[in-house]
Amino acid sequence: MAGAFAITKGTADEARWRGATRAGGRGPVPGPDGIVDRAPATWGLAARGALVEDGGPPLHLADLNRRDEVWADIAPKLYAQALAGQWDPATAVDWTAPIDHEPAVEAAVVQVMTYLVENEQAALVVPARFIARVHPHFREVVQLLAVQAADEARHVEVFTRRAELSGSPLGTSGAGGRASLQTLLDEPDFSLAAFLLSVLGEGTFLDLLSFLERHGPDPVTRRIAHLALTDEARHVAFGVAHLEHRVRHEPALRGRLRAAVEHRHDVLASTAGLHAGVYDALVVLAAGAWTPAAIAAGWDRVQVLIAAMDEGRRRRLARLGFSPDEAAELSALHTRNFM
Numbered sequence: 001m002a003g004a005f006a007i008t009k010g011t012a013d014e015a016r017w018r019g020a021t022r023a024g025g026r027g028p029v030p031g032p033d034g035i036v037d038r039a040p041a042t043w044g045l046a047a048r049g050a051l052v053e054d055g056g057p058p059l060h061l062a063d064l065n066r067r068d069e070v071w072a073d074i075a076p077k078l079y080a081q082a083l084a085g086q087w088d089p090a091t092a093v094d095w096t097a098p099i100d101h102e103p104a105v106e107a108a109v110v111q112v113m114t115y116l117v118e119n120e121q122a123a124l125v126v127p128a129r130f131i132a133r134v135h136p137h138f139r140e141v142v143q144l145l146a147v148q149a150a151d152e153a154r155h156v157e158v159f160t161r162r163a164e165l166s167g168s169p170l171g172t173s174g175a176g177g178r179a180s181l182q183t184l185l186d187e188p189d190f191s192l193a194a195f196l197l198s199v200l201g202e203g204t205f206l207d208l209l210s211f212l213e214r215h216g217p218d219p220v221t222r223r224i225a226h227l228a229l230t231d232e233a234r235h236v237a238f239g240v241a242h243l244e245h246r247v248r249h250e251p252a253l254r255g256r257l258r259a260a261v262e263h264r265h266d267v268l269a270s271t272a273g274l275h276a277g278v279y280d281a282l283v284v285l286a287a288g289a290w291t292p293a294a295i296a297a298g299w300d301r302v303q304v305l306i307a308a309m310d311e312g313r314r315r316r317l318a319r320l321g322f323s324p325d326e327a328a329e330l331s332a333l334h335t336r337n338f339m
């Protein structure tokens with residue numbers, strides 16, 4: 001018939017996908033759920049499981065591209081829990097609850113909050129810096145780190161709000177405490193950073209936050225300590241699970257973990273660690289009143305806290321396969337700044 005055309009599909013489209021590779025995903029690929037042991041930079045930002053056209057820009061920024069470097073099987077579950085556990089500082093805390101303790105106790109609360117804020121800021125920066133370095137193929141880890149950073153942003157907010165609640169000026173920031181936090185920011189290795197920050201530092205903070213929840217002299221202090229504690233428990237759970245996963249496949253890593261604690265201790269040996277003002281503030285906060293008997297009781301409570309922190313660190317170190325003696329030794333070398 002005149003004017004009729006026959007359309008034949010060209011080969012350009014097929015040619016375009018020649019050389020394309022499947023970025024893991026479900027199907028005949030290694031690993032559960034299509035998670036591969038090493039994700040190539042050429043997959044870039046592609047979704048896990050996508051058919052990746054050849055020739056895009058390689059994602060060199062994501063240098064943490066080996067599964068064992070970042071993974072923990074609990075990551076997807078913890079991410080779901082983290083989302084379900086998000087809380088709004090505006091509604092989760094009754095900021096109008098009364099503060100009826102004496103000014104010396106309030107000054108102690110303000111000092112402790114001032115200290116907490118700088119520690120939370122370090123805890124925010126560390127995961128945030130790793131987000132871009134984890135290969136997006138391990139998306140559950142990236143997502144979990146993102147929520148962790150958001151948790152810390154909220155902790156910075158509530159501790160700041162509590163510090164400012166009574167209208168008095170903020171407390172002091174010791175150079176030794178900031179030096180201790182700087183060593184966390186300076187650690188470039190993901191697993192070592194998770195070990196120092198989450199297993200040892202945030203692990204120690206679980207006891208500190210429980211202490212503030214129990215002995216805080218006002219409802220706001222007790223409530224925000226409780227809320228932060230529930231978030232921190234997840235951060236610690238990921239750190240411990242990741243390190244457990246890693247040492248299982250690579251027992252020699254324990255030597256590097258040990259060296260990291262010793263190195264940090266040596267770097268900080270000439271600094272004060274926790275400055276005396278914070279320690280004294282914890283005593284007065286737990287005392288709840290400025291009388292000799294109350295201060296004595298507050299001092300006793302802080303001794304119980306220090307022992308509980310040590311016990312908790314030793315327990316977590318044992319989970320990573322350290323012997324009781326080694327765990328005790330490493331716990332004793334942990335920073336006096338707690339985090």
Ligand SMILES: [Fe+2]
Pocket residue numbers: 120123151152155228232
């Ligand atoms: Fe926090």
Ligand SMILES: [Fe+2]
Pocket residue numbers: 123152202231232235
């Ligand atoms: Fe945390």
